[in-house]
Amino acid sequence: MFERCDVNTATVVDAALEEARRLGHAHLGTEHLLLALLQRRDLLPEVAAQLLPPDPDVVRSALAAAADAPPQRDADLLRVVGIELDEVRSVVRATFGPEALERLGRRRVHQPWQPWRRPSRRCSSLLAGTLSVAPRVKQALEHAGRDAERRHLDAIDPGALLLGMVEVEDAMSNRLLRESGADPDQIRRALGGVGS
Amino acid sequence: MQQLSSINKAVDSRDPAVGLVAVAALRDLVEELEELHVDNARALGWSWQAIAEKLGITRQSVHKKHHVRRGRKG
Numbered sequence: 376m377f378e379r380c381d382v383n384t385a386t387v388v389d390a391a392l393e394e395a396r397r398l399g400h401a402h403l404g405t406e407h408l409l410l411a412l413l414q415r416r417d418l419l420p421e422v423a424a425q426l427l428p429p430d431p432d433v434v435r436s437a438l439a440a441a442a443d444a445p446p447q448r449d450a451d452l453l454r455v456v457g458i459e460l461d462e463v464r465s466v467v468r469a470t471f472g473p474e475a476l477e478r479l480g481r482r483r484v485h486q487p488w489q490p491w492r493r494p495s496r497r498c499s500s501l502l503a504g505t506l507s508v509a510p511r512v513k514q515a516l517e518h519a520g521r522d523a524e525r526r527h528l529d530a531i532d533p534g535a536l537l538l539g540m541v542e543v544e545d546a547m548s549n550r551l552l553r554e555s556g557a558d559p560d561q562i563r564r565a566l567g568g569v570g571s
Numbered sequence: 572m573q574q575l576s577s578i579n580k581a582v583d584s585r586d587p588a589v590g591l592v593a594v595a596a597l598r599d600l601v602e603e604l605e606e607l608h609v610d611n612a613r614a615l616g617w618s619w620q621a622i623a624e625k626l627g628i629t630r631q632s633v634h635k636k637h638h639v640r641r642g643r644k645g
Binding site: 455456471501 | 593594596597604611
């Protein structure tokens with residue numbers, strides 16, 4: 376999914392993953408990409424960088440206010456019922472080898488057609504500690520890919536990523552931008568987005 | 572020790588919002604462990620019947636859950 380990103384965008388995505396883990400989130404969302412872009416605005420075109428909220432902490436507190444409840448880390452949750460996730464991990468690693476954990480991280484969650492069951496809320500693995508990627512991030516990357524093509528780039532640069540994000544109308548990142556006093560439409564125009 | 576006290580604190584609070592989510596996480600963990608052990612048993616040539624007996628559920632249940640997940644490769 377991220378294979379079309381250039382080196383700079385990969386740096387941003389890594390920072391976003393770090394951000395998501397630090398916040399204890401089980402998914403990678405546009406909000407994390409936005410926080411990462413704010414820290415690495417040097418990688419963005421000047422016109423777009425100056426339209427972003429100057430202070431990442433303002434966006435961070437907007438994010439904290441937007442969340443319904445403070446997210447809970449899997450390890451903390453399991454400790455409530457007396458399970459130490461790290462210990463379970465090391466037992467699994469000792470029994471089946473590290474590649475078993477890797478396999479769990481890559482597995483596709485099978486969902487048979489069973490309308491009477493709640494859909495599995497987890498697309499990631501507790502044991503592997505992987506994050507799932509939010510659908511809005513996938514949409515943003517699709518938009519970003521089209522923008523990169525339009526500009527005859529081989530890969531998605533950070534500018535294309537940001538444009539892709541503001542083009543996903545209901546993305547969390549747009550909500551946070553607005554709440555922090557920035558204007559996603561203005562950013563889209565600055566980056567030469569179509570349909571603005 | 573610190574870990575133990577944090578468990579006690581969480582249990583003492585008796586907040587269903589915490590307890591229920593924790594149980595849901597535990598159920599997810601059990602599912603993952605079951606996958607690992609069923610895959611291991613199949614790799615060692617165990618039959619679905621034998622796996623089901625050890626898991627204490629019916630052969631049909633094991634088969635339905637794991638055979639399809641494993642891409643019907645057996």
